[in-house]
Amino acid sequence: MNTYARHPVRIVRGRGCQLWDDTGKQYLDFVSGIAVCNLGHAHPEVSSALKEQADRLFHCSNLYEIPQQEAVAKLISGQAFPAEVFFCNSGAEANEGAIKLVRRYANLNGIRGPVIITAQNSFHGRTLATLAATAQDKYRAGFDPIPEGFRAVPFGDIEALAAAVTHEVGGIMLEPVQGEGGINIPPEGYFGKVRDLCSREGILLVLDEVQTGMARTGRFFGHQHEGITPDIMTLAKALGNGFPVGAVVARPEITRVLGPGSHASTFGGNPLAMAASLATLTVMLRDDIAAQARERGDYLMQRLEGLRKVHPALKDVRGRGLMVGAEFDADISFLPADGIRKGIMLNVIQNRILRFAPPLVISTQEIDRGLEIISGMLKEKGLS
Secondary structure, rough: OOOHHHHHHHHEEEEEEEEEEEOOOOEEOOHHHHHHHOOEEEEEEHHHHHHHOOOOOOOOOOOOOOHHHHHHHHHHHHHOOOOOOEEOOHHHHHHHHHHHHHHHHHOOOOOOOOOOEEOOOOOOOOOHHHHHHOEOHHHHOOOOOOOOOOEEEOOHHHHHHHHHHOOOEEEEEEEOOOOOOEEEOOOOHHHHHHHHHHHOOOOOOEEEEEOOOOOOOOOOOHHHHHOOOOEEEEEOOOHOOOOOOOEEOOOOHHHHHOOOOOOOOOOOHHHHHHHHHHHHHHHHHHHHHHHHHHHHHHHHHHHHHHHOOOOOOOEEEEEOOOEEEEEEEEOOOOOOHHHHHHOEEEEEEEOOEEOOOOOOOOOOOHHHHHHHHHHHHHHHHHOO
C-alpha cells in the first residue's frame, strides 16, 4: 500500500554502519532503520544467535514456558528496576499494552474512565489508542473517531502538567526525549518533578522508551539521566537490533491486576525474537555500548556546533547520546534524496530538523565523513 514516500533505492545488504543497494552502491547509514540497528547492520553475534535458534525452533506459543523470555526479562529488569515484562512485537504494541495496563489498574482502584496525560508533539504509535496518545494532528487526520481518554499538555512544562491532574487521571505517559516531535530535551529537573507529582497523587508514570532505550541516549534507558524510576516503561526498536521485539516493563505490584486472558500476543516473545534480543542485550552490556553512544554523541554535537560557523542556517544543535537534532531556519527536506545520490542515508523531520540516529557503533571517522557530505550538500543549495 502507498503508505510511505519511498526513495527509489533497494537496499539488499548491510554491515556495521554501511549499506549496499542492488547495484552495489555503498551508503553510510545515519538512520539505522530509524534508531533500530543500534549495534549496526548484520552484527555477527546477533546473526549467529538467530541462525542457531532458527535451526531449533521458530515459534511454540505463549501457552508454554519460553526459557529465553526469562533470560531477557532478567537482563532488562537488572538494568532498569525490579519488574515483570510482557513481550510483544513493536513499539505501538508496547505502548498499547501500557495504556491497557494503566486503565485496568486505575479501574480496579476506583477510577472510572481513567484519563492519561501525554505531551504535545509526542509520538507513541499508529494504532488508534496510540494515535490518541500522540498529540500531533498530522498523524490523526482522517482517522476519526479517535478514542477518548487522553489529555495533552506542553512538554517540559511542570505547571501545565500539574494543572491538568484531576481526580480521573490514572497515568502520565511521556518520552524522556521527544523523537518524532523534533529531538526535544526537557528542562533539567523536569522528570524529577514529574516523578514527585505522580507519587504524591497516586498516578502511574509511564515512560515511552521505544526510541530512547537500549543505550541510544548514552545511558541504557533515557530516564536514567534524570535519576528516576518509572512505574511502567515501554521498549522496542533496538531491543532486537532489527528483529521485531517490543516489551512492556512494569513494577510487579502493578502487573498483579493482570491475569490469564487479560492481555496476549500470539508472536510476542517467541524463541526467535528472544534469541535476537538476548544476543543484542548481551553485546550491549558486555561492550558498554551506552558509554560509546555518549562519547560518539558528544563528538557529533561538537562537530555540528563547529558547522554552525560555516552554515548560519543551522540555528540549534540538541540531543543526548546519539539521538541528535540539528535544526535549521531553512527547508532542508532535500537532504534525504540528495544524500542517497551522494551515498549517505539521512532523515529529516518537520522539513527543517536533521535527525541523527546512526548505529551506536559508528566511528569518529564515519561521523567526519558523513558531516563532510552533508556540509557539501548544504553549500550546493546556498546554505553557507
